[in-house]
Amino acid sequence: MKILVYVKQVPDTDDVKLDPKTGNIMREGVASKLNPLDANAVEAAIRLKEKYGAQVCAISMGPPQAEDVLKKALALGCDEAYLLSDRAFGGADTLATSYTLAMAARKIGDYDLLLFGRHAVDGDTAQTGPATAAQLGIPQITLASSIDVQDGYVICDRVLETCTQKVRARLPALVTVTGEINTPRYPKPINIMKALKKPRFVWNAEDLGADKTQTGIPGSPSSTKEVLEPPKRNADTKYFSGSTEEIAAQLADMLHDEHLI
Amino acid sequence: MAKEDYKGIWVFAEQQNGVLNPAVLEILAKALELKAHTGEELTAVLLGDGVSSLAETLFAYGADSVILAEDRALASYSARPYEAALTQLAEKYKPSIILYAATSLGRDLAPRMMVSLKTGLTADAIDLGFDRDEVFYQTTPAYGGSILAHIVILEARPQMATVRPMMFEPIEPRTGAAGKLIAETVDVSADPDYEVLETAPKQDTGDAIEGAQVIIAGGRGIKDQADLEPLKELASLLDGKLAASRPLVDNGWLPHEKQIGQSGTTVKPKFIFNIAISGSVQYQVGMQNAGCVISVNHTKGAPIFDISHYGVVGDYKTVIPALVAEIKNRKV
Numbered sequence: 001m002k003i004l005v006y007v008k009q010v011p012d013t014d015d016v017k018l019d020p021k022t023g024n025i026m027r028e029g030v031a032s033k034l035n036p037l038d039a040n041a042v043e044a045a046i047r048l049k050e051k052y053g054a055q056v057c058a059i060s061m062g063p064p065q066a067e068d069v070l071k072k073a074l075a076l077g078c079d080e081a082y083l084l085s086d087r088a089f090g091g092a093d094t095l096a097t098s099y100t101l102a103m104a105a106r107k108i109g110d111y112d113l114l115l116f117g118r119h120a121v122d123g124d125t126a127q128t129g130p131a132t133a134a135q136l137g138i139p140q141i142t143l144a145s146s147i148d149v150q151d152g153y154v155i156c157d158r159v160l161e162t163c164t165q166k167v168r169a170r171l172p173a174l175v176t177v178t179g180e181i182n183t184p185r186y187p188k189p190i191n192i193m194k195a196l197k198k199p200r201f202v203w204n205a206e207d208l209g210a211d212k213t214q215t216g217i218p219g220s221p222s223s224t225k226e227v228l229e230p231p232k233r234n235a236d237t238k239y240f241s242g243s244t245e246e247i248a249a250q251l252a253d254m255l256h257d258e259h260l261i
Numbered sequence: 262m263a264k265e266d267y268k269g270i271w272v273f274a275e276q277q278n279g280v281l282n283p284a285v286l287e288i289l290a291k292a293l294e295l296k297a298h299t300g301e302e303l304t305a306v307l308l309g310d311g312v313s314s315l316a317e318t319l320f321a322y323g324a325d326s327v328i329l330a331e332d333r334a335l336a337s338y339s340a341r342p343y344e345a346a347l348t349q350l351a352e353k354y355k356p357s358i359i360l361y362a363a364t365s366l367g368r369d370l371a372p373r374m375m376v377s378l379k380t381g382l383t384a385d386a387i388d389l390g391f392d393r394d395e396v397f398y399q400t401t402p403a404y405g406g407s408i409l410a411h412i413v414i415l416e417a418r419p420q421m422a423t424v425r426p427m428m429f430e431p432i433e434p435r436t437g438a439a440g441k442l443i444a445e446t447v448d449v450s451a452d453p454d455y456e457v458l459e460t461a462p463k464q465d466t467g468d469a470i471e472g473a474q475v476i477i478a479g480g481r482g483i484k485d486q487a488d489l490e491p492l493k494e495l496a497s498l499l500d501g502k503l504a505a506s507r508p509l510v511d512n513g514w515l516p517h518e519k520q521i522g523q524s525g526t527t528v529k530p531k532f533i534f535n536i537a538i539s540g541s542v543q544y545q546v547g548m549q550n551a552g553c554v555i556s557v558n559h560t561k562g563a564p565i566f567d568i569s570h571y572g573v574v575g576d577y578k579t580v581i582p583a584l585v586a587e588i589k590n591r592k593v
Binding site: 221 | 340341344364365366368369371372373375376377379380381382383384385392396398402403408409410411412413414415416417452453454455456457458459460461462463464475498499507510511513516517518523524532542543545553555564566567569570571572573574575579580583584586587588591592
C-alpha cells in the first residue's frame, strides 16, 4: 500500500502582523510549525503502516523552509518526502493548490490512499483535500474520526452535525481526518537522526509537468481584493473592579439580577 | 463565453431525508439582498429523490424558481453523483453565483464543484455583497482573525462560496408565494466506490454546546489543563456547558465539538462567559449573537471587551474560583 500524506507549514501563532502598506502577511520572524491536524494525518498514516505495512510519502507545497515540516514527518515515520517548491506555485488559492498537489500524486503514481488534515489552521478553508480528490477523480471521505483499510477499501467513521456515519470508499481514495482520530506521537531523537538519511525530493513546476497557467496566481480564480479592520461594535461594557472577592460579589450580584442564580 | 453572459444567483438547497437544512433559508435571505442589487433571478437548486414538495418552502423563503433534479442516485448524498448532477445543471444554465451552506455536506461538495467548473470558491463566508466597484465579494476573517478580507472571483464564473450558517435571519415566509418549478433530468449513477454502511443519530452526551443557554468558554490564556477545573465547576453551578476557543482544542484539551468560532460551532446562548479569550474575529463570529456576554481577561485592550456587556480585567485564576465560592455561599 502506498500512502501519500499532505502536510502544511503554518505560522506558530495567531498574532500575525500585517504590513500596513500592502496588507500582506508579514512572515519574517514568525516561527512556523506543522499544521496540527496534519500531524493527525501523519499519525494515521504511520499507524496504518505499522498495522499493514505501507510506503508513506509526505508531501508539502511551500517555500524552501517548508522542508522543516517534511523532516518532522520523516522523523515521525514517513519513508520519503516531497517538497513542491517553485515561485510559480506562490499565491495559489485552493483550486491552484489542489491542481499542484494532484500533479505530485500523479508523478509519484500507484497511490492507494491520500491523507489530509481536515483543515489548516491558517487558511482554514478545508477545501484543498476534497478539491484534490476531485482533481484526481477519486472518492473522498471528509471528517474521518477513525480509519482502517480492509480488502481494498478504506473504512472510516464520520462525525457530522446530527449523526455519525460509517462509510467506505474503494481505494484509491482521499481521506481528511479530524483531531479526534488519534493522538500524534512525538518524534524520538534517534528517529530525527535517521530521518536525515531518508530520501527527500524537491520538485518544481517543470518536474511535475505542471501547466503554469493552472498553478500559483495565474491558476487562482479567487483573490483578496481588500482587507478591513473588523467593525467595532463598542458594547457599553460595564467593568467590575476591586479586590478579587469584591469582583466575585459583583459578578454574583449581576448573575442574580439576570436570574441565573 | 464572456463572464457577462453568466446570469442568475443560485442557492444549493441542501436537504437530507427530505428535510431542508435551515441554513438554506438563511442564505436565500441574503441572496435576496444580492438580487435587489443586480436584479438577477434567484434560483434554488434541489437535488434528491422524492423531494419536490420542498419547492414550496423554497418559494416561500424567496426563490423565484426552483430547479429540481430527482434521481435514485441522488436519494442520499454522495459526493460524486451530486458533483456530476450539479455540474451538468451549472453548465446548462450558467449562473453567475452559486452559494452553498458551509455545513459538512456543503463543504464536502463545493470544493469538488470548484474543480469541475474550474472556478473560485470562498470558504465559510460570513457576509456577501457588492463593493464600490460593483464587484461581488465574500467576507471571511483572515490571518488569525485580526482582519476581515473581501475575497473576489474576478474573471471565472460562476462565483462560488460556502456561507456560514446562523449569520443571517430567514425572511418571513411569503404564504402562497408561487414560483417557477423546473424539473430537470440529469445523467447520474450511484457511486460504486463509495458507500454509507451505517448511520446513527449522534449520541447526546449532554455536553453539546449547540443550543446551550449558558456557556463557559476558556481560551488561549489558560496555560494548564488543570486550570479548566474551576470553569467546569462554574458551568455545573450555572447549569451551563464548557466550551473553548480554538487553542484549547488544537492542543487536545477539549474535543472539536466544544470549539466556538469560525472553524468550530456557532452558538447563540443567553449567557456566555469568555475566560482568558482575547476575542479574535474568528471566535466572535461563533458567539456574537449571544444574549449576555461576560468576559474575564487580564489584558485591558483585549477585543473581547468590545462586544462584552460585563467585563473583568484580571486574572481568571483567582476571579473564577472566587466567583465559584461566592455562588456556593449564596446557595447555602
